[in-house]
Amino acid sequence: MSFQILLNVFLAFIWMFLKNEFNGSTFIIGYILGLGIMFVFRHFFNDRFYLKRVNAVVLLLLIFARELILSNISVLMAVLKPSLDMRPGIFAYETVLTKDWEITILSNLITLTPGTLVVEVSEDNRILYIHAMDIADKDEAVDSIKNTFEKAIMEVSK
Amino acid sequence: MTAIVEILSALFILMGVFLFLVSAFGIIRLPDVYTRNHAASKSSTLGIMFILIGTLLYFYYKHSHFDFRVVLAIIFIFMTSPVAGHLIMRSAYHTGVKMWDRSVQDDLKKTR
Amino acid sequence: MFDLMLKIALLGVSLSMIGFLYRLIKGPSVPDRVIALDAMGINLIAIVALACIVMDTSAYLEAILLLGILSFIGTVAFSKFLEKGR
Numbered sequence: 001m002s003f004q005i006l007l008n009v010f011l012a013f014i015w016m017f018l019k020n021e022f023n024g025s026t027f028i029i030g031y032i033l034g035l036g037i038m039f040v041f042r043h044f045f046n047d048r049f050y051l052k053r054v055n056a057v058v059l060l061l062l063i064f065a066r067e068l069i070l071s072n073i074s075v076l077m078a079v080l081k082p083s084l085d086m087r088p089g090i091f092a093y094e095t096v097l098t099k100d101w102e103i104t105i106l107s108n109l110i111t112l113t114p115g116t117l118v119v120e121v122s123e124d125n126r127i128l129y130i131h132a133m134d135i136a137d138k139d140e141a142v143d144s145i146k147n148t149f150e151k152a153i154m155e156v157s158k
Numbered sequence: 159m160t161a162i163v164e165i166l167s168a169l170f171i172l173m174g175v176f177l178f179l180v181s182a183f184g185i186i187r188l189p190d191v192y193t194r195n196h197a198a199s200k201s202s203t204l205g206i207m208f209i210l211i212g213t214l215l216y217f218y219y220k221h222s223h224f225d226f227r228v229v230l231a232i233i234f235i236f237m238t239s240p241v242a243g244h245l246i247m248r249s250a251y252h253t254g255v256k257m258w259d260r261s262v263q264d265d266l267k268k269t270r
Numbered sequence: 271m272f273d274l275m276l277k278i279a280l281l282g283v284s285l286s287m288i289g290f291l292y293r294l295i296k297g298p299s300v301p302d303r304v305i306a307l308d309a310m311g312i313n314l315i316a317i318v319a320l321a322c323i324v325m326d327t328s329a330y331l332e333a334i335l336l337l338g339i340l341s342f343i344g345t346v347a348f349s350k351f352l353e354k355g356r
Contacts, residue, residue: 064236072177072204075197079184088193088258111240117196119247131192131247168275171320175282178316181309182289191301194293198305202312209279210334213319217328228319231334235312238338242308242345249349250301 004050008034048158056155060105063152067112074114078133089135090119093128093142095150100125102153109149116141160219167215174208177201190258191250199243207232276324283316304348311341 008031015030016022035051042049078086097103103125107118115133122129132138184197214228290313294306315337322330 068200068204068207071200075184075200076180079180079187079197084187084189086193088190090257107244108237108240111199111243115196117192117199117247118244119192119251133193133196164272168272171279172275174316175279175286178286178313179282182286185293185306185309186289191299191305194302195305198309202309206312206316209316209319213323213331216323220326221328223328225328225331227331227335231315231331231338234335234338235315238342239312242342245346245349246301246304246308249304249352250299252353253299253301255299255301 001047001050001053004038004045008038010034011037053156056152060152060156063148064109064112067109067114071112071114074133078115086134087136088131088133089138090129090131091135091138093130093145094126095128097150097153098125099157102157103128105153106145106149109153110145113141113144113149163215163219167212167219170208170212170215174205174212177205177208181205191255192247192257195243195247195250199239199246203235203239206235210235276320280317280320280324283313283320287313287317300352301349304345304352307348308341308345311337311344314341 011034012027012030015033016026019026019030039049039051095103095106097106103121107121107128110116110118110128110130115137117131118128119131120129121127130141132141178201181197181201184201185194188194188197210228210232214225214232217223217225217228287310290306290310294303294310297303297306315334318330318333318337322328
């Protein structure tokens, strides 16, 4: 991935030399043109085209923003409800992610999910203990963690 | 055009203030540390983000300069506040603060 | 109109500050107080941002960054202290 970015910067510099103009806008135009050339030749690289990874990161950020807003609505409902009838509890969740930074991002995302907050990560980094505001929502939360968050994080780290 | 941006900025700030009030109300009302932390770590984060976006828009239409320090602050708060919430939760559990008596399940207790 | 809105916003933020202060003084356990202190730090950032708009100057926007960093570090230090450094 770093090799591809380096190659792209190199192509942008070649464009600057060809145009004989050395300023920021020429560099940006050269970068975009180099991106186009590299997109055409993407099957000749050993690993994935790096724009795909950038796309996955942007998607992850969008998921972050959406979860933040949804979780605020759910907290609002729970706080403003006239009677406190929720049943909080801590449940264990087994994750398939292995690297440290992946688990960090996953626990940040879980903290922003409606009604859940990470309490503890086990010693071998495999089980997350999650406190839920209402244990009845547990299945829904596990489902969204498994199908949305872990998939989006794996898309970045693949 | 500036009128629209002004109304948008006012709307963002009022929404942020409303979220702050909800978070304060939740911190007073909810029964134990764990549920209070839900209110504090989620509502305050979004509230401060809304207020800072409103400030950004205000300085953009009033003085027409885009302040990158505010963008930096938004990104920093967005990254750190879930971590802070998780750390408080962990230290509360390890110092043995009791959960609310109507809590139904505690998987972490079995492993210790 | 915008000025009135700013006054209302400052009033609301101050009211929520009183709420956090109540939990800071009363809070039955220490983590309760840490939560209230963290929320008060974030609340202070909001007050600085609103004061910047009231005074119509961007000079205090650095204080926002500093307050954010200090309140985060304070929370981390408190929770490490509660766990006795583990």
